[in-house]
Amino acid sequence: MARAVLDDPFYYLANFTFVLDWLSARYDDVLRPDERAFIQDFAHWPTPSQALFVRMAMRKGDHFRLEKLAYEEIGDSRAALAPLLASPWVTDAAPLDIRALARLLSKDDVAALARRAGLPVKAKALMVEALAVHYEGIEQPIHAWHVLDDEVISLTCTALLERFRLMFFGNLRQTWSEFVLAELGINQFEPVELSGSARPFQQAEDIDLYMALSALRDRLEEGEAPRDLLADVPALPENNAWLEARRDRLLYALGRQAERGRDTETARVAFKHSGALDARMRRIRLLEKSHPEDAWALCEAALKAIESEAEAQQLARVRPRLARKLGYAPVEAIAAPTVSWITLSLAKTSQVELGVAEALATPTAPVHYVENALFTTLFGLLCWEAIFAPVPGAFFHPFHRGPADLYRPGFVARRAQVFERALARLEDGTYRTHILETLKAKAGRQSPFVVWGLSRDILEQALDCIPAAHLRALFTRLLKDLKANRAGFPDLIQFDLERQSYRLIEVKGPGDRLQDNQKRWLGEFERHAMPVVACQVVWDDACEATS
Incomplete structure (x- = not known):
């Protein structure tokens, strides 16, 4: 089941055929009768008819003007339509309500309908709303509306195609555009070995x-x-x-x-x-x-x-x-984490974090605005092998941004040995080389943790200045709750390049306060004696007055 390349004018057809073959191989025991019938019908259509169907299936909506279904590689669209119209999957007589009809019409066409109904001519959206009230409950084929000198071709199997998409991706977020984005190199995915029976649904x-x-x-x-x-x-x-x-x-x-x-x-x-x-x-x-x-x-x-x-x-x-x-016995509240505060007066700015970074940076101690990106990226690079381990039920198509079970109970336990091998690199000193090699080898590939916008310089400074023991503590806490603990990190990090040390800086503008997830991380930093300060920003009225 080879996927298409964009040099092929029928690349979209090859991709759709790839999906149908994939579903047939993995879901033979699950497919409904109508799904089997569609796959069989599709296989017997001539190539131009298959291509025209897929062109419609990939477009938005269910209804299409025939004159808009013109594609060089298909040729005569009317001829390609004949086998489709002979099937139950496509029709040229679908009843249209006013909203569906309006999506096929120009503003002038809608205005003609409005005048016929005795309604004022306004903006298209306003006319559609008025016409929807006027023609409420009315659905009829295109010819009965007497407004368009063209045929309208409609898909009658949208729900079936949605089920196919769900079976293939395991979700309804991803669309068929994943194929094209991958071929263009816009989205790159980690290749993971898939078993022939890998699928998200069992029945x-x-x-x-x-x-x-x-x-x-x-x-x-x-x-x-x-x-x-x-x-x-x-x-x-x-x-x-x-x-x-x-x-x-x-x-x-x-x-x-x-x-x-x-x-x-x-x-x-x-x-x-x-x-x-x-x-x-x-x-x-x-x-x-x-x-x-x-x-x-x-x-x-x-x-x-x-x-x-x-x-x-x-x-x-x-x-x-x-x-x-x-009126019960008093319950003692837990102590808030201890955090050192500094106050910084700045000219009013919409990017308060960048203002603090600029004010605190020195030539030998740069400050970077990294928020939740830095530590998750280091974690994602160090633990790449564990995250993309071919665990059963984790991957079932070529376009996974991460394992399907990422935030489900047992994710870490199912990969415990692989994660421990990755964290052991922090003990034996090989972590720096491993992270930078992974950064190069996996550049641009989709990952649930790696932020590719972070520069290599920032990552190298982090590896030079943050002790391995601190990284181990941070990554261990991440693994306890990957979904919750990936957020709440301080906004800024400052690296002292001469002393090879660092400090984290949580920025709070006027009126801001520490959030719960930030307090939890601050408690972790306190337990491990990690250097962190909170910076309270106040606006310098004098600077604002003279600006």
Whole structure:
């Protein structure tokens, strides 16, 4: 199953055929009858017909004017259409509502419709809205609208193509453009050996459930009430951690939207049934306002099975407050991390971090604005082999930016030996060479951790100035919770090139305060005696007045 190259005028057809062959090889036991029928029909169409279908499938929307379906490599589009129109997958008689019709029309065409309906001529979008009200509920083929002297060709299998895309990528974020971007070299991917049976879904029902969850997310984003959507959230079969995580995130999103809409009851129910990391704390905060006893009981249960550092931090804030409200014995609050503060007066600027970097830098002690990029990049380069280890269920197509199980429980455990080999380089002194060699060998390849915009000079300064023991401590904490701990690093880092030392600098502009994830990292720096300061910026009114 060789993929196409862009020199081939039918490159897009070769790529689509690659996908169908891929799905046939891996999903033979899962394909539905209509999916099998499409694959068989497609294989029997002449090349021009196949190419025209794929051209339409790759474009936005379901409806296309025939005169716009003109492609040099295909030739006569009308002739290429004949086998397609004889199939159930394409039609020239699809009913169109006014919105679908308007997407095919020019402003003048829409204005003609408006005048016919007795509506004023305005901007196209305004006319479409007025026409949608005027023709509400009306759907009819193009010829019945008497507005366009052209045929309209429509796909009738968009949902089927979406399922194919989901089966191939394992998500609906990625599109067929991945093929072209990879061929152009815009996106480069780490080659990982894939087994012939590698696939994200094990049964047709998994695909159905994923599509149902995705449709509910779309309805939420379109403004449908969380209360109405909650009843439609499907139950899941046991032992499907991947779909369960998606359902948990959907329920969490429903709860957050219900909170914003002051629908507290819906929010409580959604959070109760969501296993998302912050759902329990959201529920506790809701109960704190109206049912403090229930909130306390939930806090006590949470203490026995804390899910994350973030939850422990939030519980330590909520419990003393609840104890006071309920008249219970005082609960001691945890001490905030110790951090040294410096104050810097600057002329007012929109890039406060860059202003601080410029003010503190010296010729032998440069300051770089790196925020969350530096340490994750060093980690990603050192642990590249572990991150892209061909673990079953981690990779199932050629376009992975990272393993599919990256943020799922057990990710590190399944690769424990490979990660430990990588971290051992920090003990034996080979880490610097390994990181720089990986930087060169993997340049530009997609990675969930490496930020390629960081210069080699910054990385070399970091490797020269940051002790290996500090990197080991940072990477060990990263591995405890890759999703949460990849953020919260200080904004700036200063390297003393003469002494080969460093310090981290967290910048806070006027009115800013330390965030929870920053406090957690500051606590880690304190435990390992890592040099860090927080810089409070105040605006220099005199500089502003004279500027």
